[in-house]
Amino acid sequence: MAVLIICHPVDIHASAMAWALQKCGTDALLWHPAPPWTPAGAARFDSASVDYRFPAKGGSISPSSVDAIWLRRLPKPVLPAHFRESDKAASRNELLAFHAGILELLPRSILWANPLDGRRSAHYKPRQLAAAMSVGLSIPRTIMTDDATQARDFVASRPEGQVIYKPFHPFHWERPGNEIYHTGTTPVAAADFGDPQALIWSPGIFQEYIPKAYELRVSLFGRTCVAAKMLSQDPVDGPPRETTMTVAPYQLPEAVERKLQALMDELGLVMGMVELIVTPGGEYVFLEVNEQGQFLWLEQMCPELPLLDIATRFLASGNPRFKAEAVPGSRIDYGRFLEEEGDRFRQEKQDFLSSGGNPENRLLNDCSECQSVRQDPV
Secondary structure (H helix, E strand, C coil): CEEEEECCCCCHHHHHHHHHHHHCCCEEEEECCCCCCCCCCEEEECCCCEEEEEEEECEEECCCCCCEEEECCCCCCCCCCCCCHHHHHHHHHHHHHHHHHHHHHCCCCCEEECCHHHHHHHCCHHHHHHHHHHCCCECCCEEEECCHHHHHHHHHCCCCCCEEEECCCCCEEEECCCEEEECCCEECCHHHHCCCCCCCCCCEEEEECCCCCEEEEEEEECCEEEEEEEECCCCCCCCCCCCCCEEEEECCCHHHHHHHHHHHHHHCCCEEEEEEEECCCCCEEEEEEECCCCCHHHHHHCCCCCHHHHHHHHHHHCCCCCCCCCCCCCCCCHHHHHHHHHHHHHHHHHHHHHCCCCCCHHHCCEEECCCEEECCCC
C-alpha cells in the first residue's frame, strides 16, 4: 500500500502524515516540485500504452505505484530568484500546465482526497452555500456582489452593525511607506458605500451577523466526523489558535452530522473541514467548508482530538466511506511527531530556503523550535 501526497514543500501537515503512514506500515510518496531544481520525469505515449515515471520523496510515481492520493495542495512553481519577471511568467505557465497534466494521468479508480472535480467545485463560495441549502443546513442571509448599491441596500435592510463583510480570498497589499493592509471579516455599515465604484474591481461577500454561543470546526474523513468546540472572545471573527481561545471535543447531533455528510456528497468531497456557528438558541449555522483546511493545530491545542491518527487510517484504508473505529494504545499522534521529527523538519525548512525556495510565508509552516507550530487556519 502506498499513498501519494501532493503538497507544497516543507508543509508540516504533509510531513506529519508521511511519518504517520510509515508508522502504520504504509508507504508515503511526497511530490512537490521545488528546489534544488531537477527534472521531474516524463510521460510517454505510443500506439499501445501510456507510461509515466516521476521521482518523489520516498519512491517514484508510476501507473502501478499508488493506491491512494492525498491532494493536500496543488504544487506551485518555485522559481529561481534571479529570473526576470517576464521569464518567471513564461516558466510558471509551462510548469503549471505540465504538473496539472500529470495529475490528470493518475488513476481515478483509487481514493482521492479530494477528487479533482470535487475540489474545483467546492473552491467557490456560491457553490458551497447553494449546496448547504440543498441538504437542509441553515446559512446566513447573504449577498455576493460587485454592485455597491445592492450591497448598501442589503446592509441598510438589517439593523445597524448586523452585517459583516468577507473577502472571497483573504489578501494583503503594500502602499508607499511600507504600510501593509489586509482584508478580513469585519462589520460594515451603509455609510461605508459612499463610492458607487467601490466593489467593481473587488467584489465581496456580505452576510447577516449571526450571534454565536460558540463555533465548531468539524473535520470529516470519509464517513468519520470529528467536531471541535472553539470558544473565543471575538464575537465576529475569532481566529483559530488565538491565545484567548479554548478547544474541546464536541458531539454533533446525529441530524447535523447526516446533513454534513450529505453536503460532502453534494460537493463531491471525501475530506473537508467545516465551520459552523452554534447560536445562543442552539441553531447550527453553516459558514463554509475548506476541502484542505488545517487540522493539526486543533490536536495540538486539544490532544483528545485524534485527528492525525484518523486522517492517517482514512488514507491508508483507500476507502472514501471510511468509518473510524477506536484503536487502543495508538501511538500515532501529533505530539509524538513533533518530538521525533521536529528537528528534522526544521532542518528541511532551512535547506529549502538555502537552496532558493521562497514560497508564500503562510505556506512555509513556521515550526517555532517545534514546540508551538503555527500555521494558517485555512
